[in-house]
Amino acid sequence: MAEKLSQGQIDALLKRINSGDETIEAEAQKQVKEYDFKSPKKFTKEQLKTLDGLHENFSRLLSSYFSGLLRVFCEVSVLQIEEQRYFEYSNALPDNALIGMIDLRPENKQYNDATLIMDMSTTIGYFMVDRLLGGSGEGYNLNRDYTDIEIEILKNVFQKISRHLQEAWCNYIEVETSLSSIETNSRLLQALAPEDIVVIVALNMKIKNLNGGISLCIPAANLEEMINNFSVKYARISKRQKPEHEEAKRTMIFERLTDTDLEIKAVLDNFQLNLSDVLHLQPSDVIPLNKSINSDISIIVDEVPWYSAKLGEVKMKKAVKLNELIS
Structure with a gap:
């Protein structure tokens, strides 16, 4: 609990304030930021x-x-x-x-x-x-x-x-x-x-x-x-x-992309054989396919099907003719 002042102490304090010997401090002293008027700030x-x-x-x-x-x-x-x-x-x-x-x-x-x-x-x-x-x-x-x-x-x-x-x-x-x-x-x-x-x-x-x-x-x-x-x-x-x-x-x-190497494969059909059948394969053996030899084949570009095509021959070499783009 704060100490109480006597009436004599209060009178003495008021007398000193009126004579200018005592000053009252501000409740809170505000912070003052210096400003150089010789070089004012140009930007907000x-x-x-x-x-x-x-x-x-x-x-x-x-x-x-x-x-x-x-x-x-x-x-x-x-x-x-x-x-x-x-x-x-x-x-x-x-x-x-x-x-x-x-x-x-x-x-x-x-x-x-x-x-x-x-x-x-x-x-x-x-x-x-x-x-x-x-x-x-x-x-x-x-x-x-x-x-x-x-x-x-x-x-x-x-x-x-x-x-x-x-x-x-x-x-x-x-x-x-x-x-x-x-x-x-x-x-x-x-x-x-x-x-x-x-x-x-x-x-x-x-x-x-x-x-x-x-x-x-x-x-x-x-x-x-x-x-x-x-x-x-x-x-x-x-x-x-x-x-x-x-x-x-x-x-x-x-131009950078045109120099990229991609693997292109022409696939007639995909099928499965047992390992025992693969081991006993001999020349002149016939492997049945799931589609006709005259049907379209798939053109695979980097493991992605891109085109359907027809299998043929040009100048004694196997060739494929692209039909349409696979969406």
């Missing part, structure tokens, strides 16, 4: 949520790509998306880095082209080089510069990554991406002005026991003019390719 929560969905799709594409490329299970996930000044991002980059400069060109010419900066952890870079050259991927904790051969190998990887990035973006707005260069010295990187606002997308990549980071730096000026055209409908429908791209894709698939 809804827009950042849209970017998060875009890069969630991109991370899934990377997971599938790296898992197949490196022949080990790989998981890529989005950690966070935030706005920064460019100098804050560049100052956080290590001296020895693996940075891909990716050109992003919107199909709509009213939008300006943008240069995206993709920084990949050097440990991931050395891991990929070791795996792609036939190694186990254990020697990735290296403190040295990349060789010219390693740069060429990683350049091919970054080119494939830029295509997956294009696929993720095209679900929202039609763009074309391409890798312009690979940089390994972050201190010589002057892609944007220090005070420019950028959006940083932080990804985490997990391969076996290795955890590494991948970050995307997107100029806010370019993103701001494009994101207003982002629509939910683009995220819900599949990407529509151009007719010539669809035709080229069909032709490529058909």
